[in-house]
Amino acid sequence: MNEREKRIFEVGELLLSERLANNIVAIEKAYLESSEDHSAAFFDTMQTLLERVAQAQTQTDKGVLRYICVSFLQSSLYTGNYQIRMDAYDERLFGDLTDIHVYWSPDFVFQYINDDMAHFRKHIGGHVLQVREHEVMTFFARYIQHYFRLVQELVTVLIEPIIASDIFDVQELTITFGGYMDQTVVLFEAKQVEQ
DSSP states (O other): HHHHHHHHHHHHHHHHHHHHHHHHHHHHHHHHHHHHHHHHHHHHHHHHHHHHHHHHHHHHHHHOOEEEEEETTHHHHOOOOEEEEEEEEEETTTGGGHHHHHHEOOOOTTTTTHHHHHHHHHHHTTSSSOOOOHHHHHHHHHHTHHHHHHHHHHHHHHHHHHHTTTTOSSEEEEEEEEETOOEEEEEEEEEEEOO
């Protein structure tokens, strides 16, 4: 990050800090008010993924489910469609060429992002001269990480009852979260020892 990008990011974070704090409170409230609906939508999406895996196992060389990668898509910065992609892989991980994925839309998390960016665009000029569109998008790519972290926390909460329900029916499973085909963090990992 060069000095100008650093300045834009620091000013932008300052311009949006109060908005972000308020948005987080509103997102938490929206989740709590409809937690059963959000849980059901997430469960349905996960169930669809598992059904597709089962179908692929009968029709292709798809092995036993071993990895679920929950990913945010960098393209969402340009499309404005903030869906989360869930991919299912066997033990080969990215070597598993049978593409099984579904999308989940936590729209209530991202409903504030466009207003945040409109506020940023309106006020950044008073602090940094001639901010170009590519600089706005560079800031946006960094700023949206706050929202992706909220989704990561949400997925961690939503996945717990699904894991407890044992619908995966596998000996080993790793669930990750991160950028699509990018760095990820492990949200859940289970390895059962055969007896």
